[in-house]
Amino acid sequence: MTSLRFRRVGRDALLVEVADARAAQVTYRLVRRLVAAGTLDLAPPGDLVPAARTVLLDHVADVRGWQRALSARASEIDHASREAGFDASEPTELRVITVRYDGPDLDLVAGQWGCSPQELVRRHTAARYRVAFCGFAPGFAYCTSEPRTPDVPRRDAPRTSVPAGSVGLADEFCGVYPRAMPGGWQLIGTTDAVLFDADRAAPALLTPGDRVRFEEAR
Amino acid sequence: MTRTGGLRVVQSAPQLLVEDLGRPGWAHLGVPSSGALDPVALRLANRLVGNAERSAGLEVLVGDCAFVAEQSLRLAATGAQLPLTVDGSPRPWGEAVSVRGGQRVEVGTSSSGLRAWLAVSGGVDTPEVFGSRSTDTLTGLGPAPLKAGDVVPIGTAAAGPPVDAAAVPDRSAPGPSRLRIRLGPRADEFTYEAVAAFVTQEYAVSSSSDRVGLRLQATRGVALSRRFDRAFPSEGVVTGAVQVPSGGQPIVFLADHPVTGGYPVIGVVDPEELRRCAQLRPGDLVSFVEAQDSGA
Numbered sequence: 005m006t007s008l009r010f011r012r013v014g015r016d017a018l019l020v021e022v023a024d025a026r027a028a029q030v031t032y033r034l035v036r037r038l039v040a041a042g043t044l045d046l047a048p049p050g051d052l053v054p055a056a057r058t059v060l061l062d063h064v065a066d067v068r069g070w071q072r073a074l075s076a077r078a079s080e081i082d083h084a085s086r087e088a089g090f091d092a093s094e095p096t097e098l099r100v101i102t103v104r105y106d107g108p109d110l111d112l113v114a115g116q117w118g119c120s121p122q123e124l125v126r127r128h129t130a131a132r133y134r135v136a137f138c139g140f141a142p143g144f145a146y147c148t149s150e151p152r153t154p155d156v157p158r159r160d161a162p163r164t165s166v167p168a169g170s171v172g173l174a175d176e177f178c179g180v181y182p183r184a185m186p187g188g189w190q191l192i193g194t195t196d197a198v199l200f201d202a203d204r205a206a207p208a209l210l211t212p213g214d215r216v217r218f219e220e221a222r
Numbered sequence: 223m224t225r226t227g228g229l230r231v232v233q234s235a236p237q238l239l240v241e242d243l244g245r246p247g248w249a250h251l252g253v254p255s256s257g258a259l260d261p262v263a264l265r266l267a268n269r270l271v272g273n274a275e276r277s278a279g280l281e282v283l284v285g286d287c288a289f290v291a292e293q294s295l296r297l298a299a300t301g302a303q304l305p306l307t308v309d310g311s312p313r314p315w316g317e318a319v320s321v322r323g324g325q326r327v328e329v330g331t332s333s334s335g336l337r338a339w340l341a342v343s344g345g346v347d348t349p350e351v352f353g354s355r356s357t358d359t360l361t362g363l364g365p366a367p368l369k370a371g372d373v374v375p376i377g378t379a380a381a382g383p384p385v386d387a388a389a390v391p392d393r394s395a396p397g398p399s400r401l402r403i404r405l406g407p408r409a410d411e412f413t414y415e416a417v418a419a420f421v422t423q424e425y426a427v428s429s430s431s432d433r434v435g436l437r438l439q440a441t442r443g444v445a446l447s448r449r450f451d452r453a454f455p456s457e458g459v460v461t462g463a464v465q466v467p468s469g470g471q472p473i474v475f476l477a478d479h480p481v482t483g484g485y486p487v488i489g490v491v492d493p494e495e496l497r498r499c500a501q502l503r504p505g506d507l508v509s510f511v512e513a514q515d516s517g518a
Contacts (some may be wrong), residue, residue, distance in 0.1 A: 013406065013463070060459075
Protein backbone atom coordinates (compact mmCIF):
# COMPACT_ATOMS: atom_id res chain seq x y z
CA MET A 5 0.00 0.00 0.00
CA THR A 6 1.47 3.28 -1.04
CA SER A 7 0.26 6.86 -0.91
CA LEU A 8 1.62 7.59 -4.40
CA ARG A 9 -0.73 7.58 -7.34
CA PHE A 10 0.38 7.92 -10.94
CA ARG A 11 -1.66 9.53 -13.67
CA ARG A 12 -0.62 9.50 -17.28
CA VAL A 13 -0.76 12.97 -18.86
CA GLY A 14 -0.98 12.72 -22.64
CA ARG A 15 1.87 11.01 -24.42
CA ASP A 16 4.89 12.54 -22.74
CA ALA A 17 4.09 13.37 -19.12
CA LEU A 18 3.39 11.79 -15.76
CA LEU A 19 1.53 13.29 -12.82
CA VAL A 20 2.52 11.96 -9.40
CA GLU A 21 -0.29 12.50 -6.91
CA VAL A 22 0.55 12.53 -3.20
CA ALA A 23 -1.22 13.24 0.09
CA ASP A 24 -0.34 16.87 0.71
CA ALA A 25 1.91 19.82 -0.12
CA ARG A 26 4.68 18.46 2.09
CA ALA A 27 4.73 15.10 0.29
CA ALA A 28 4.76 16.97 -3.02
CA GLN A 29 7.85 18.90 -1.88
CA VAL A 30 9.53 15.67 -0.78
CA THR A 31 8.76 14.05 -4.14
CA TYR A 32 9.98 17.10 -6.08
CA ARG A 33 13.28 17.12 -4.18
CA LEU A 34 13.67 13.36 -4.64
CA VAL A 35 13.34 13.64 -8.43
CA ARG A 36 15.83 16.53 -8.45
CA ARG A 37 18.25 14.42 -6.41
CA LEU A 38 17.84 11.39 -8.69
CA VAL A 39 18.51 13.56 -11.74
CA ALA A 40 21.55 15.22 -10.11
CA ALA A 41 22.99 11.87 -9.00
CA GLY A 42 22.71 10.55 -12.55
CA THR A 43 22.48 6.97 -11.34
CA LEU A 44 19.15 6.24 -13.02
CA ASP A 45 19.26 5.10 -16.59
CA LEU A 46 16.51 7.61 -17.44
CA ALA A 47 16.63 10.92 -19.27
CA PRO A 48 15.63 13.76 -16.93
CA PRO A 49 12.19 15.33 -17.35
CA GLY A 50 12.28 18.48 -19.49
CA ASP A 51 10.15 20.23 -16.88
CA LEU A 52 9.43 19.29 -13.29
CA VAL A 53 6.47 21.15 -11.78
CA PRO A 54 5.58 20.72 -8.11
CA ALA A 55 2.13 21.89 -6.99
CA ALA A 56 -0.24 21.59 -4.05
CA ARG A 57 -0.81 17.80 -4.16
CA THR A 58 1.14 16.72 -7.22
CA VAL A 59 4.43 16.77 -9.09
CA LEU A 60 4.31 16.87 -12.88
CA LEU A 61 7.12 15.29 -14.89
CA ASP A 62 6.76 16.82 -18.36
CA HIS A 63 8.62 16.06 -21.59
CA VAL A 64 9.60 12.61 -20.39
CA ALA A 65 11.02 10.13 -22.90
CA ASP A 66 10.33 7.07 -20.74
CA VAL A 67 7.14 7.66 -18.74
CA ARG A 68 6.91 4.05 -17.52
CA GLY A 69 10.56 4.08 -16.47
CA TRP A 70 10.01 7.11 -14.26
CA GLN A 71 6.84 5.58 -12.84
CA ARG A 72 8.78 2.43 -11.89
CA ALA A 73 11.66 4.47 -10.43
CA LEU A 74 9.33 6.48 -8.18
CA SER A 75 7.16 3.47 -7.27
CA ALA A 76 10.30 1.78 -5.96
CA ARG A 77 10.92 4.79 -3.70
CA ALA A 78 7.34 5.22 -2.43
CA SER A 79 8.17 4.22 1.13
CA GLU A 80 11.10 6.65 1.17
CA ILE A 81 8.71 9.44 0.11
CA ASP A 82 6.11 8.38 2.70
CA HIS A 83 8.72 8.28 5.44
CA ALA A 84 10.25 11.66 4.61
CA SER A 85 6.79 13.23 4.35
CA ARG A 86 5.84 12.06 7.86
CA GLU A 87 8.99 13.33 9.56
CA ALA A 88 8.41 16.29 11.82
CA GLY A 89 10.04 19.54 10.81
CA PHE A 90 12.07 20.32 7.76
CA ASP A 91 14.97 18.13 6.77
CA ALA A 92 17.91 20.15 8.06
CA SER A 93 20.39 18.16 5.98
CA GLU A 94 18.79 19.42 2.76
CA PRO A 95 21.05 22.11 1.28
CA THR A 96 18.45 24.80 0.66
CA GLU A 97 18.58 28.58 0.64
CA LEU A 98 17.16 30.59 3.51
CA ARG A 99 15.47 33.73 2.23
CA VAL A 100 14.48 36.48 4.63
CA ILE A 101 11.70 38.77 3.45
CA THR A 102 11.23 42.03 5.30
CA VAL A 103 7.56 42.98 5.53
CA ARG A 104 5.63 46.08 6.55
CA TYR A 105 2.44 44.61 8.00
CA ASP A 106 0.18 47.25 6.49
CA GLY A 107 -2.06 45.12 4.23
CA PRO A 108 -5.72 46.09 3.74
CA ASP A 109 -6.90 42.63 4.91
CA LEU A 110 -4.72 42.40 8.04
CA ASP A 111 -7.55 43.00 10.51
CA LEU A 112 -9.90 40.68 8.61
CA VAL A 113 -7.41 37.78 8.59
CA ALA A 114 -6.55 38.36 12.26
CA GLY A 115 -10.29 38.04 12.95
CA GLN A 116 -10.41 34.76 11.02
CA TRP A 117 -7.42 33.49 13.02
CA GLY A 118 -9.14 34.61 16.23
CA CYS A 119 -6.30 36.85 17.30
CA SER A 120 -5.16 40.45 17.27
CA PRO A 121 -3.23 41.92 14.30
CA GLN A 122 -0.15 42.06 16.55
CA GLU A 123 -0.49 38.35 17.31
CA LEU A 124 -0.91 37.58 13.59
CA VAL A 125 2.37 39.40 12.90
CA ARG A 126 4.05 37.46 15.70
CA ARG A 127 2.83 34.13 14.33
CA HIS A 128 3.66 35.02 10.73
CA THR A 129 7.22 36.05 11.61
CA ALA A 130 7.72 33.04 13.92
CA ALA A 131 6.58 30.40 11.40
CA ARG A 132 9.16 28.66 9.22
CA TYR A 133 8.07 28.70 5.62
CA ARG A 134 9.17 26.67 2.65
CA VAL A 135 8.44 27.29 -1.04
CA ALA A 136 6.14 24.46 -2.11
CA PHE A 137 5.87 25.54 -5.74
CA CYS A 138 5.72 28.51 -8.11
CA GLY A 139 2.90 29.41 -10.45
CA PHE A 140 0.28 32.04 -11.22
CA ALA A 141 3.05 34.36 -12.49
CA PRO A 142 6.84 34.04 -12.90
CA GLY A 143 8.40 34.12 -9.44
CA PHE A 144 5.10 33.81 -7.54
CA ALA A 145 5.98 31.31 -4.80
CA TYR A 146 3.39 29.37 -2.82
CA CYS A 147 4.91 28.95 0.65
CA THR A 148 3.68 26.54 3.31
CA SER A 149 4.47 26.96 6.98
CA GLU A 150 5.38 24.97 10.04
CA PRO A 151 3.58 25.19 12.28
CA ARG A 152 0.75 25.33 9.77
CA THR A 153 -1.19 28.56 10.10
CA PRO A 154 -4.99 28.46 9.74
CA ASP A 155 -6.29 28.32 6.14
CA VAL A 156 -7.50 31.64 4.79
CA PRO A 157 -10.34 31.84 2.25
CA ARG A 158 -9.72 33.81 -0.93
CA ARG A 159 -11.61 37.04 -1.46
CA ASP A 160 -15.03 36.52 -3.04
CA ALA A 161 -14.24 39.19 -5.62
CA PRO A 162 -10.58 39.29 -6.68
CA ARG A 163 -8.96 42.73 -6.76
CA THR A 164 -8.41 43.98 -10.30
CA SER A 165 -4.88 45.05 -9.43
CA VAL A 166 -2.74 43.98 -6.48
CA PRO A 167 0.49 46.01 -6.16
CA ALA A 168 3.89 44.35 -6.62
CA GLY A 169 5.40 43.30 -3.29
CA SER A 170 2.04 42.60 -1.64
CA VAL A 171 2.25 39.76 0.87
CA GLY A 172 -0.90 37.65 0.79
CA LEU A 173 -2.51 34.55 2.27
CA ALA A 174 -4.83 32.07 0.56
CA ASP A 175 -5.79 28.55 1.65
CA GLU A 176 -2.73 27.08 3.39
CA PHE A 177 -0.29 29.30 1.45
CA CYS A 178 1.56 32.56 1.85
CA GLY A 179 2.81 34.34 -1.26
CA VAL A 180 4.29 37.61 -2.48
CA TYR A 181 3.05 39.24 -5.69
CA PRO A 182 6.13 39.62 -7.94
CA ARG A 183 4.41 42.37 -9.93
CA ALA A 184 1.13 44.24 -10.12
CA MET A 185 -1.66 41.96 -11.31
CA PRO A 186 -5.22 40.91 -10.48
CA GLY A 187 -5.52 38.65 -7.46
CA GLY A 188 -7.82 37.24 -4.81
CA TRP A 189 -5.41 36.64 -1.94
CA GLN A 190 -5.93 38.37 1.42
CA LEU A 191 -3.23 41.02 1.76
CA ILE A 192 -1.48 41.38 5.10
CA GLY A 193 1.61 43.41 4.20
CA THR A 194 4.12 44.77 1.73
CA THR A 195 7.79 44.11 0.95
CA ASP A 196 10.38 45.97 -1.10
CA ALA A 197 12.07 42.67 -2.08
CA VAL A 198 12.23 42.12 -5.84
CA LEU A 199 10.71 38.67 -6.32
CA PHE A 200 11.40 38.31 -10.02
CA ASP A 201 13.79 40.02 -12.41
CA ALA A 202 14.45 38.23 -15.69
CA ASP A 203 17.77 40.12 -16.10
CA ARG A 204 19.15 38.87 -12.78
CA ALA A 205 21.49 35.85 -12.67
CA ALA A 206 18.91 34.13 -10.44
CA PRO A 207 15.65 35.62 -11.77
CA ALA A 208 13.35 34.19 -9.12
CA LEU A 209 14.14 35.15 -5.50
CA LEU A 210 12.10 32.19 -4.21
CA THR A 211 12.39 28.78 -5.87
CA PRO A 212 10.77 25.46 -4.90
CA GLY A 213 12.38 24.00 -1.78
CA ASP A 214 13.80 27.31 -0.49
CA ARG A 215 13.23 28.07 3.17
CA VAL A 216 11.65 31.46 3.88
CA ARG A 217 11.33 33.59 6.98
CA PHE A 218 9.31 36.79 7.18
CA GLU A 219 10.57 39.56 9.47
CA GLU A 220 8.83 42.76 10.43
CA ALA A 221 10.28 45.99 9.02
CA ARG A 222 11.57 48.31 11.72
CA MET B 223 23.86 50.97 -29.29
CA THR B 224 23.07 52.06 -32.79
CA ARG B 225 22.66 49.45 -35.42
CA THR B 226 21.93 49.58 -39.08
CA GLY B 227 19.86 47.23 -41.12
CA GLY B 228 16.97 45.17 -39.89
CA LEU B 229 13.39 44.93 -41.01
CA ARG B 230 11.24 48.01 -40.37
CA VAL B 231 7.57 47.39 -39.59
CA VAL B 232 5.51 49.77 -41.72
CA GLN B 233 2.15 48.25 -40.89
CA SER B 234 1.60 45.68 -38.15
CA ALA B 235 -0.69 42.67 -38.24
CA PRO B 236 -3.46 42.27 -35.59
CA GLN B 237 -0.70 40.51 -33.67
CA LEU B 238 2.94 40.43 -34.78
CA LEU B 239 5.32 38.66 -32.42
CA VAL B 240 8.91 37.49 -32.23
CA GLU B 241 8.86 33.73 -31.58
CA ASP B 242 11.42 30.94 -31.53
CA LEU B 243 11.12 27.45 -30.07
CA GLY B 244 10.37 28.88 -26.62
CA ARG B 245 11.86 28.51 -23.15
CA PRO B 246 11.00 25.05 -21.82
CA GLY B 247 12.63 23.98 -18.55
CA TRP B 248 11.59 26.92 -16.33
CA ALA B 249 8.04 25.87 -15.47
CA HIS B 250 9.06 25.29 -11.82
CA LEU B 251 9.63 29.07 -11.55
CA GLY B 252 6.23 29.84 -13.05
CA VAL B 253 7.70 30.63 -16.48
CA PRO B 254 5.63 29.32 -19.42
CA SER B 255 7.32 27.61 -22.35
CA SER B 256 5.89 29.97 -24.99
CA GLY B 257 7.40 29.80 -28.50
CA ALA B 258 5.92 29.51 -32.00
CA LEU B 259 2.43 27.96 -31.97
CA ASP B 260 3.54 25.84 -34.93
CA PRO B 261 7.19 24.96 -34.32
CA VAL B 262 7.23 22.73 -37.42
CA ALA B 263 6.35 25.71 -39.63
CA LEU B 264 8.94 27.97 -37.97
CA ARG B 265 11.67 25.33 -38.32
CA LEU B 266 10.77 24.90 -41.96
CA ALA B 267 10.90 28.66 -42.62
CA ASN B 268 14.31 28.82 -40.95
CA ARG B 269 15.65 25.94 -43.04
CA LEU B 270 14.41 27.62 -46.21
CA VAL B 271 16.57 30.69 -45.54
CA GLY B 272 19.53 28.66 -44.26
CA ASN B 273 19.12 29.47 -40.56
CA ALA B 274 19.50 27.13 -37.63
CA GLU B 275 16.01 25.70 -36.96
CA ARG B 276 15.87 27.30 -33.52
CA SER B 277 16.36 30.85 -34.84
CA ALA B 278 13.72 33.42 -33.97
CA GLY B 279 11.26 34.54 -36.63
CA LEU B 280 8.02 36.48 -36.77
CA GLU B 281 4.60 35.03 -35.98
CA VAL B 282 1.94 36.82 -38.02
CA LEU B 283 -1.71 36.67 -36.93
CA VAL B 284 -4.20 37.07 -39.82
CA GLY B 285 -1.71 39.02 -42.00
CA ASP B 286 -2.22 42.44 -43.57
CA CYS B 287 1.19 43.76 -42.58
CA ALA B 288 4.11 45.41 -44.37
CA PHE B 289 7.84 45.84 -43.86
CA VAL B 290 10.71 47.71 -45.46
CA ALA B 291 14.01 45.86 -45.55
CA GLU B 292 16.83 48.09 -44.35
CA GLN B 293 19.40 45.56 -45.56
CA SER B 294 19.51 42.82 -48.14
CA LEU B 295 18.15 39.54 -46.86
CA ARG B 296 16.36 36.32 -47.67
CA LEU B 297 13.01 35.55 -46.14
CA ALA B 298 10.55 32.69 -46.22
CA ALA B 299 6.90 32.43 -45.20
CA THR B 300 5.27 29.24 -43.91
CA GLY B 301 2.10 28.33 -42.02
CA ALA B 302 -1.12 29.84 -43.37
CA GLN B 303 -0.70 30.51 -47.10
CA LEU B 304 -0.85 34.30 -47.04
CA PRO B 305 -0.02 36.21 -50.24
CA LEU B 306 3.49 37.65 -50.20
CA THR B 307 4.73 40.51 -52.38
CA VAL B 308 8.04 42.35 -52.75
CA ASP B 309 7.61 45.87 -54.19
CA GLY B 310 4.18 44.76 -55.34
CA SER B 311 5.30 41.64 -57.23
CA PRO B 312 3.93 38.31 -55.99
CA ARG B 313 6.47 35.94 -54.47
CA PRO B 314 6.02 32.23 -53.67
CA TRP B 315 4.91 31.02 -50.25
CA GLY B 316 7.13 28.36 -48.70
CA GLU B 317 10.29 29.28 -50.62
CA ALA B 318 13.28 31.52 -49.95
CA VAL B 319 12.70 35.00 -51.37
CA SER B 320 15.52 37.53 -51.91
CA VAL B 321 14.86 41.09 -50.78
CA ARG B 322 17.20 44.05 -51.37
CA GLY B 323 17.64 46.90 -48.94
CA GLY B 324 14.86 49.47 -49.43
CA GLN B 325 12.33 47.01 -50.86
CA ARG B 326 8.85 46.74 -49.40
CA VAL B 327 7.53 43.36 -48.28
CA GLU B 328 3.78 42.93 -47.88
CA VAL B 329 1.91 40.02 -46.34
CA GLY B 330 -1.76 39.84 -47.30
CA THR B 331 -4.69 37.90 -45.86
CA SER B 332 -6.31 34.61 -46.75
CA SER B 333 -9.68 32.98 -46.19
CA SER B 334 -8.13 29.90 -44.56
CA GLY B 335 -5.68 29.55 -41.74
CA LEU B 336 -4.84 32.11 -39.11
CA ARG B 337 -1.10 32.34 -38.53
CA ALA B 338 2.03 32.48 -40.67
CA TRP B 339 5.74 32.44 -39.78
CA LEU B 340 8.37 34.59 -41.42
CA ALA B 341 12.02 33.66 -41.15
CA VAL B 342 14.76 36.08 -42.20
CA SER B 343 18.33 35.05 -42.98
CA GLY B 344 20.45 35.67 -39.87
CA GLY B 345 17.39 35.29 -37.59
CA VAL B 346 15.57 37.91 -35.52
CA ASP B 347 18.10 39.13 -32.99
CA THR B 348 16.29 40.50 -29.95
CA PRO B 349 17.76 39.84 -26.48
CA GLU B 350 17.25 36.37 -25.03
CA VAL B 351 15.25 35.92 -21.82
CA PHE B 352 15.68 32.47 -20.23
CA GLY B 353 17.48 31.40 -23.38
CA SER B 354 14.65 32.39 -25.72
CA ARG B 355 13.60 35.43 -27.76
CA SER B 356 9.92 34.48 -27.72
CA THR B 357 7.23 36.90 -26.66
CA ASP B 358 5.11 35.30 -23.96
CA THR B 359 1.74 37.00 -24.08
CA LEU B 360 0.72 35.64 -20.65
CA THR B 361 3.61 36.98 -18.60
CA GLY B 362 5.08 39.67 -20.86
CA LEU B 363 8.51 38.00 -21.00
CA GLY B 364 10.39 38.67 -24.24
CA PRO B 365 10.01 41.60 -26.62
CA ALA B 366 6.81 43.64 -26.77
CA PRO B 367 4.43 42.86 -29.66
CA LEU B 368 5.69 44.65 -32.79
CA LYS B 369 3.99 47.81 -33.99
CA ALA B 370 4.41 50.16 -36.94
CA GLY B 371 7.72 52.00 -36.72
CA ASP B 372 9.58 49.23 -34.89
CA VAL B 373 12.77 47.94 -36.49
CA VAL B 374 13.24 44.20 -36.10
CA PRO B 375 16.98 43.59 -35.53
CA ILE B 376 18.50 40.83 -37.63
CA GLY B 377 21.45 38.72 -36.55
CA THR B 378 24.74 38.54 -38.36
CA ALA B 379 25.19 34.79 -37.95
CA ALA B 380 26.27 33.42 -41.29
CA ALA B 381 23.32 31.58 -42.74
CA GLY B 382 24.00 28.18 -44.24
CA PRO B 383 22.91 27.14 -47.70
CA PRO B 384 19.12 27.38 -48.10
CA VAL B 385 17.17 24.17 -48.37
CA ASP B 386 15.65 23.51 -51.78
CA ALA B 387 11.91 24.03 -51.41
CA ALA B 388 11.26 20.88 -53.43
CA ALA B 389 12.92 18.91 -50.62
CA VAL B 390 10.56 20.31 -48.02
CA PRO B 391 7.63 18.06 -47.14
CA ASP B 392 4.11 19.02 -46.08
CA ARG B 393 3.35 22.28 -47.83
CA SER B 394 -0.34 21.79 -47.28
CA ALA B 395 -2.25 23.83 -44.76
CA PRO B 396 -3.53 21.75 -41.86
CA GLY B 397 -6.84 20.10 -42.57
CA PRO B 398 -10.17 19.83 -40.72
CA SER B 399 -9.99 19.39 -37.05
CA ARG B 400 -10.53 16.12 -35.37
CA LEU B 401 -7.91 16.46 -32.68
CA ARG B 402 -6.39 13.25 -31.32
CA ILE B 403 -6.44 13.19 -27.52
CA ARG B 404 -5.66 10.90 -24.63
CA LEU B 405 -8.09 11.02 -21.73
CA GLY B 406 -6.81 12.03 -18.31
CA PRO B 407 -5.17 12.86 -16.04
CA ARG B 408 -8.47 14.00 -14.45
CA ALA B 409 -11.18 12.40 -16.58
CA ASP B 410 -12.40 10.73 -13.36
CA GLU B 411 -13.41 14.16 -12.00
CA PHE B 412 -16.18 14.23 -14.61
CA THR B 413 -19.45 12.35 -14.94
CA TYR B 414 -19.57 9.34 -17.25
CA GLU B 415 -21.93 11.32 -19.48
CA ALA B 416 -19.51 14.24 -19.61
CA VAL B 417 -16.58 12.05 -20.68
CA ALA B 418 -18.74 10.38 -23.33
CA ALA B 419 -19.93 13.78 -24.58
CA PHE B 420 -16.38 15.14 -24.60
CA VAL B 421 -15.26 12.70 -27.29
CA THR B 422 -18.46 12.74 -29.34
CA GLN B 423 -19.74 16.29 -29.49
CA GLU B 424 -18.63 19.13 -31.69
CA TYR B 425 -17.22 22.44 -30.56
CA ALA B 426 -16.94 25.86 -32.15
CA VAL B 427 -13.76 27.88 -31.68
CA SER B 428 -14.50 30.96 -29.61
CA SER B 429 -13.29 34.41 -30.62
CA SER B 430 -11.63 34.75 -27.21
CA SER B 431 -9.04 32.13 -28.21
CA ASP B 432 -5.43 33.28 -28.11
CA ARG B 433 -1.89 31.98 -27.60
CA VAL B 434 -2.80 30.94 -24.06
CA GLY B 435 -5.58 28.65 -25.14
CA LEU B 436 -8.04 27.59 -27.78
CA ARG B 437 -11.40 28.29 -26.15
CA LEU B 438 -14.22 26.04 -27.27
CA GLN B 439 -17.99 26.15 -27.02
CA ALA B 440 -20.07 22.99 -27.47
CA THR B 441 -22.30 23.56 -30.49
CA ARG B 442 -25.25 21.86 -28.83
CA GLY B 443 -24.50 23.34 -25.47
CA VAL B 444 -23.65 20.23 -23.50
CA ALA B 445 -21.42 21.46 -20.68
CA LEU B 446 -18.96 18.96 -19.18
CA SER B 447 -20.21 18.34 -15.65
CA ARG B 448 -18.08 17.33 -12.70
CA ARG B 449 -18.92 14.44 -10.39
CA PHE B 450 -18.00 16.43 -7.30
CA ASP B 451 -18.61 20.06 -6.53
CA ARG B 452 -15.36 20.70 -4.75
CA ALA B 453 -12.33 22.93 -4.95
CA PHE B 454 -9.58 21.47 -7.10
CA PRO B 455 -6.03 22.18 -5.95
CA SER B 456 -3.78 23.73 -8.60
CA GLU B 457 -1.49 21.33 -10.42
CA GLY B 458 1.05 21.41 -13.23
CA VAL B 459 -0.45 21.37 -16.72
CA VAL B 460 1.12 20.49 -20.07
CA THR B 461 0.75 22.17 -23.43
CA GLY B 462 -2.23 20.51 -25.11
CA ALA B 463 -4.07 19.93 -21.82
CA VAL B 464 -7.83 20.33 -22.18
CA GLN B 465 -8.87 22.12 -19.03
CA VAL B 466 -12.52 22.44 -18.11
CA PRO B 467 -13.35 25.51 -15.98
CA SER B 468 -16.53 25.75 -13.94
CA GLY B 469 -18.63 26.79 -16.95
CA GLY B 470 -18.02 23.35 -18.50
CA GLN B 471 -16.60 24.67 -21.80
CA PRO B 472 -13.10 23.33 -22.54
CA ILE B 473 -9.86 25.25 -23.19
CA VAL B 474 -6.97 23.61 -25.05
CA PHE B 475 -3.81 25.05 -23.52
CA LEU B 476 -1.35 26.40 -26.09
CA ALA B 477 2.24 27.68 -25.83
CA ASP B 478 1.63 30.63 -23.47
CA HIS B 479 -0.49 28.65 -20.96
CA PRO B 480 0.09 29.12 -17.22
CA VAL B 481 2.31 26.41 -15.72
CA THR B 482 -0.33 25.38 -13.20
CA GLY B 483 -4.10 25.30 -13.47
CA GLY B 484 -6.88 25.24 -10.90
CA TYR B 485 -9.39 23.23 -12.92
CA PRO B 486 -9.26 19.55 -13.86
CA VAL B 487 -7.80 18.41 -17.20
CA ILE B 488 -10.11 15.93 -18.92
CA GLY B 489 -7.71 15.01 -21.74
CA VAL B 490 -4.51 15.99 -23.52
CA VAL B 491 -4.17 16.71 -27.24
CA ASP B 492 -1.30 14.80 -28.87
CA PRO B 493 1.77 17.02 -29.37
CA GLU B 494 1.89 16.65 -33.15
CA GLU B 495 -1.74 17.74 -33.44
CA LEU B 496 -1.25 20.99 -31.55
CA ARG B 497 0.12 22.92 -34.52
CA ARG B 498 -3.27 22.59 -36.17
CA CYS B 499 -4.78 24.57 -33.30
CA ALA B 500 -2.68 27.55 -34.42
CA GLN B 501 -4.69 27.78 -37.64
CA LEU B 502 -8.22 27.50 -36.25
CA ARG B 503 -10.36 30.59 -36.67
CA PRO B 504 -13.29 31.73 -34.55
CA GLY B 505 -16.31 29.67 -35.58
CA ASP B 506 -14.27 26.73 -36.95
CA LEU B 507 -15.54 23.35 -35.76
CA VAL B 508 -13.44 20.98 -33.67
CA SER B 509 -14.00 17.53 -32.25
CA PHE B 510 -11.83 15.18 -30.23
CA VAL B 511 -11.04 11.58 -31.03
CA GLU B 512 -9.38 9.21 -28.61
CA ALA B 513 -5.92 8.02 -29.65
CA GLN B 514 -5.95 4.29 -30.42
CA ASP B 515 -2.68 3.60 -28.61
CA SER B 516 -3.64 5.47 -25.48
CA GLY B 517 -2.50 2.65 -23.18
CA ALA B 518 -0.40 4.07 -20.35
